[in-house]
Amino acid sequence: MIFEKVKSEIIAHNSYFVGSGNQAAVIDPRRDIDVYLELEEKYNVKITHIFETHRNEDYVIGSLELSNTLGAEIYHGDKLDFSYGNGVKDGDKFEVGMLELEILETPGHTDESISITLKDKESSNEVYMVFTGDALFAGDVGRTDFGDKERMSGNLYDSIFNKLLPLGDGVIVCPAHGKGSLCGGAIGDLEFTTIGYEKKTNAALQVKNKKEFIEQRSKIKLEMPPYFKKMEILNKNGPPILHSLPHLKQLTIGELKEYQKKEAQIVDARMPTAFSGGHIPNSISIWRKGLPLFVGWMLNYEDPIIFITDLNRQLDEIVRYCIRLGYDNLLGVLAGGFSTWYKGAQEIGHVNTWTVHDLKKKYDESIFILDVREENKWEQEGHIEDAHNIWVGDLKQRLAEVPKDKHIVVYCDSGYKTSIAASILKMKGYEKVTNMLGGFMAWKKAGYPIEKE
Numbered sequence: 001m002i003f004e005k006v007k008s009e010i011i012a013h014n015s016y017f018v019g020s021g022n023q024a025a026v027i028d029p030r031r032d033i034d035v036y037l038e039l040e041e042k043y044n045v046k047i048t049h050i051f052e053t054h055r056n057e058d059y060v061i062g063s064l065e066l067s068n069t070l071g072a073e074i075y076h077g078d079k080l081d082f083s084y085g086n087g088v089k090d091g092d093k094f095e096v097g098m099l100e101l102e103i104l105e106t107p108g109h110t111d112e113s114i115s116i117t118l119k120d121k122e123s124s125n126e127v128y129m130v131f132t133g134d135a136l137f138a139g140d141v142g143r144t145d146f147g148d149k150e151r152m153s154g155n156l157y158d159s160i161f162n163k164l165l166p167l168g169d170g171v172i173v174c175p176a177h178g179k180g181s182l183c184g185g186a187i188g189d190l191e192f193t194t195i196g197y198e199k200k201t202n203a204a205l206q207v208k209n210k211k212e213f214i215e216q217r218s219k220i221k222l223e224m225p226p227y228f229k230k231m232e233i234l235n236k237n238g239p240p241i242l243h244s245l246p247h248l249k250q251l252t253i254g255e256l257k258e259y260q261k262k263e264a265q266i267v268d269a270r271m272p273t274a275f276s277g278g279h280i281p282n283s284i285s286i287w288r289k290g291l292p293l294f295v296g297w298m299l300n301y302e303d304p305i306i307f308i309t310d311l312n313r314q315l316d317e318i319v320r321y322c323i324r325l326g327y328d329n330l331l332g333v334l335a336g337g338f339s340t341w342y343k344g345a346q347e348i349g350h351v352n353t354w355t356v357h358d359l360k361k362k363y364d365e366s367i368f369i370l371d372v373r374e375e376n377k378w379e380q381e382g383h384i385e386d387a388h389n390i391w392v393g394d395l396k397q398r399l400a401e402v403p404k405d406k407h408i409v410v411y412c413d414s415g416y417k418t419s420i421a422a423s424i425l426k427m428k429g430y431e432k433v434t435n436m437l438g439g440f441m442a443w444k445k446a447g448y449p450i451e452k453e
Helices: 034-043 063-070 149-167 195-201 210-218 227-237 253-261 272-277 288-298 315-323 338-343 356-362 375-381 392-401 416-427 439-445
Strands: 002-008 013-020 023-027 046-051 073-077 086-088 093-096 099-105 114-120 129-133 172-175 249-251 265-268 305-308 330-334 352-354 367-371 407-411 433-436
Touching (some): 013 093, 034 046, 034 063, 046 093, 099 149, 149 195, 227 288, 253 330, 288 315, 288 416, 305 315, 416 433
Parallel strands (some): 129 172, 352 433
Antiparallel strands (some): 002 013, 013 023, 099 114
16 A cells, blocks of 8 residues: 655645556645646556545645646545535445545535545555545634634534544544644644544544533634635636646836736835845745745735745745645746846835833834734733734734824734734834834743733
8 A cells, every 4th residue: 555645834734645556536636736746657557536525615625737747537525516526425435555544424524524534445444544624623613713613613523423434543633734724723742643542642632422522612613714705706717727837027126116016916025134234125024934825814915926035945835835725827937036126226114113121112102013923922922012813814804903103013823914004004104113123022031011902
């Protein structure tokens, strides 16, 4: 038996490559499909089946891209009217070499969600592993707020307790996401888990009955990024075929300026401290590793995107981060990186920086302290006295709450989201904006007072 787990870091997506003999199947492929083609070549097999455990909300599925390249058939739950692929239902079985894959309908996260059991018939007739999609994770279960929460939570209870847990304690659980995904609130940092381990340790499963499970699920509040709606449309109707990764053109200063006049979105992918030191006016700061987490909150899908980096390295990584979220309108990068801009004697924007000690010494009534952490961190960890909490993802919609006649000092956990918020404020005409380096982490480290609600 062949088994490979393919991880897409940061968005915490897992897909799986399984095979036997000269055949293979892929479960929940990502959109940049070269990794699956390399695995096909590595094991000298042919990918014949592609399975989707559900219509994903947090990334663009790569099934059509892979099928278009290889001709493999696509299968997904039949309780949603997909515009492509084949619907499957409870009990449907598929042979991949000596492997037997069987469909379990496991609604709750979405109505059409399925899980897929795997038996290696060469070794045993027992279920060896199960691909659970977003139904069951290591340490958590799928979110149930994409429909009527009470109905979806009840369905998820039935799926987990009546179909997945009875598979057996030794069955390996292969979920579609790991720690950090927006599809669960408390997903654990485990590479693999089992049914038995989850029964003992998963807090969401320690309930007395269905009613308690529904009540527990109904109280949970998770972020709902605006790009989720775009993902739902693309993954139901099928995203455009890429054929290959987009190429980022090398742009001159003049070309960048012309595109900027036409509403191009300028994304500065350098580190926050570099952005504060100097940046192209009206650019938004999203550090490279933060792109998968925040482009879906900050950018629209209509206007082209231009990136600013230091030396235009790791552009392939930037492209992959964006196309996985459906951002195909990638125009280019400033040739030579940011140094080209300042060497060309162009106007440069700045964001003031303070240490936590500066804020402690200089605070007075002219300062508006803006905490851009998640609301749950504000509540659970506390905050700086007199601070105002607006999650960075909501800032553009809540700017009316931030006074323009005050000095805005922004902080987050450690300083990364702060730069995003500061760049938004500068774009919207806020003149006095300061980035507090080190964020709440440094404030606590300094031993300064913390206020809790």
